[in-house]
Amino acid sequence: MxxxxxxxxxxxxxxxxxxxxxxxxxxxxxxxxxxxxxxxxxxxxxTPMHVVEAAIVGATSGKTRYTAGAGIEELRSAIVDKFDRENGIKSDLNTVTVGTGAKQIIFNALAATVNPGDEVLIPAPYWVSYPDIVKLYGGIPVVLTGDPDHDFKITGDDVRRAITPRTKWLLLNTPTNPTGAVYTRQELQDIAEALRPYPDILIMTDEIYEHFTFDGRTHVSLASLDDEIASRCLTVNGVSKAFAMTGWRLGYATGPAQIIGAINKVTSQSTTCASSISQVAAVAALNGSRExxxxxxxxxxxxxxxxxxxxxxxxxxxxxxxxxxxxxxxxxxxxxxxxxxxxxxxxxxxxxxxxxxxxxxxxxxxxxxxxxxxxxxxxxxxxxxxxxxxxxxxxxxxxxxx
Ligand SMILES: Cc1ncc(COP(=O)(O)O)c(C=O)c1O
Incomplete structure (x- = not known):
């Protein structure tokens, strides 16, 4: 062809x-x-059996139709509780959304916000999909490389050096694929301070590996630092890794109402909604135990x-x-x-x-x-x-x- x-x-x-x-x-x-x-x-x-069983009950009891683009209310409610309980992030039913995997939420968020020539700061090494999604929308991935002796983690100074008038997003992934680096509260605070003078720069944190931390470390969400940072932070997560549910394709996020609304608009014109059965399964996953x-x-x-x-x-x-x-x-x-x-x-x-x-x-x-x-x-x-x-x-x- x-x-x-x-x-x-x-x-x-x-x-x-x-x-x-x-x-x-x-x-x-x-x-x-x-x-x-x-x-x-x-x-x-x-996938844990109680999650599979919830999906079976959902499928056999008629939860087999299109849902609201942002997700069924039970799931959005479970997500609101989860962000509050585990991440210290306040949200409500209108500021959370559901997608066909975290990947699709990232995709829709960039589709909804990136104009040609906009720059997106991406720390390297990065998850393989970030730069290509940015490029699909005519954006320019601006790659930041932290100190290899510090697990390549970027610092506030790295961010300051990379910011230009075209900077639209900083895309942060913690714990990081592929290095496993986990940003501490102090390291996140340092990055937040660098962004403070630039209130128009959006921040996306991909927290899909949040539970996978070793040697007693704990995951910290950037959006939990303070209200100003939370007001421009899209926190992306999903059930793929935490509940061994990669094939169910179910991700979720919280962020400013305007961004969530724009993501929902893209969803409405692309996938319509995430799988209804996966949404029922995700309710059981998020509301269930952490064992x-x-x-x-x-x-x-x-x-x-x-x-x-x-x-x-x-x-x-x-x-x-x-x-x-x-x-x-x-x-x-x-x-x-x-x-x-x-x-x-x-x-x-x-x-x-x-x-x-x-x-x-x-x-x-x-x-x-x-x-x-x-x-x-x-x-x-x-x-x-x-x-x-x-x-x-x-x-x-x-x-x-x-
Ligand atoms: C950093 C990172 N973000 C997002 C994803 C995709 O997650 P999901 O299965 O929810 O689309 C992956 C999958 O490998 C990943 O490594």
Whole structure:
């Protein structure tokens, strides 16, 4: 088909690398390759049974029709309670909304606000989708890189340096995918102070990994700092990670009424509403106990410790101890410039990821996809035995480099 058929908008963006990585692992497995996928961005747990049962009751009792675009009232009410109880954020039924995943809320929020030429500040390494969504709407992703020795966390000064008259949003993700960095209250306050003189700049905080914090850390929501910051902050979350519900496609957010209203307008003209059955399930998830997520986070913390120790024992790999989320993001720069046994040069993180997939049967995602060349993202969403085996294979493959 003619290339001309595609819009300039779509030609200007890349397909999601994490979705592509998942497809690659499935395709290699279907061809009989014995591959361990460390590419997964979803918990390897089943959705809690009380949530599934609530969905079944919903489906069999007629909760099968279109709903209000902003979501059913029971769910919005559960979201209001959740933000109050867990995040210290005040909202009401009109300032929360529901979408087909956090991703769609981010997408709709940017669709609703970004004009061509508007700048969106995005700390790197970033979740793969942010810059491309900004570009879809003609916005300009402005990438901020924090100190690698401080988990790449950005500071107030980084924000001050990046602000221009075109700055529309700061997009912050804590706990962070892919580094696992968790912003402390003080670090958030520092960023908030940098934004204080610019009341027109909006702030989006993607808190989808909020429960995944390690070593006693706790997640802090930027919008809980004070009323002024809350008045321009869109807090985005969802049930995908916390309740192992990625396939249910259910996200939610709270923010200024004007932004929420604009998101709802985009929803009304695109997906109409999130799945009615997933909404019923999400009510059970949000109103239910935290036992499931707490047990899951314990497992991830243990895996983080094991994989971190094993990766750091490999000469050429330096791995920070993720503070949260469920990824490790090892620095592999010392391996660049090496040669594989077949003579191929490992000139980049992309080449190393390819080498590990082909030679070791371990799929990872190159840091380049997250705006940070020289690193690999390794997901911890895989059972311990396989994770150990993956680390052992990476070690053997790295030893074969010369
Ligand atoms: C940082 C971040 N935000 C949002 C999402 C998407 O979440 P959802 O499944 O709710 O669309 C992901 C999924 O990987 C993510 O890593």
């Amino acid at each position: 003619e290339e001309a058929i595609l819009s300039a908008r779509v030609k200007g963006i890349q397909p999601s690398p994490s979705v592509a990585a998942r497809a690659l692992v499935s395709s290699l497995k279907s061809k009989g390759h014995e591959i361990i996928g460390l590419t997964v961005g979803e918990p390897d747990f089943g 499931f997520v707490e047990a899951m986070v314990e497992v991830f913390e243990r895996r983080r410790g094991r994989a971190w120790t094993q990766l750091n024992a490999i000469p050429g790999i330096e791995c920070a101890k993720a503070e949260g989320a469920f990824y490790l993001f090892p620095n592999i720069m010392k391996l660049l410039g090496c040669s594989a046994p077949n003579g191929k040069d490992i000139e980049s993180d992309v080449a190393l990821a390819e080498y590990l997939a082909e030679e070791a049967g371990v799929a990872t995602i190159a840091g380049t996809s997250f705006g940070m060349p020289g690193y690999l993202r390794c997901s911890l969403a895989i059972e311990e035995k396989k994770l150990d085996e993956a680390c052992a294979r990476i070690a053997r493959a790295c030893h074969r480099l010369s």
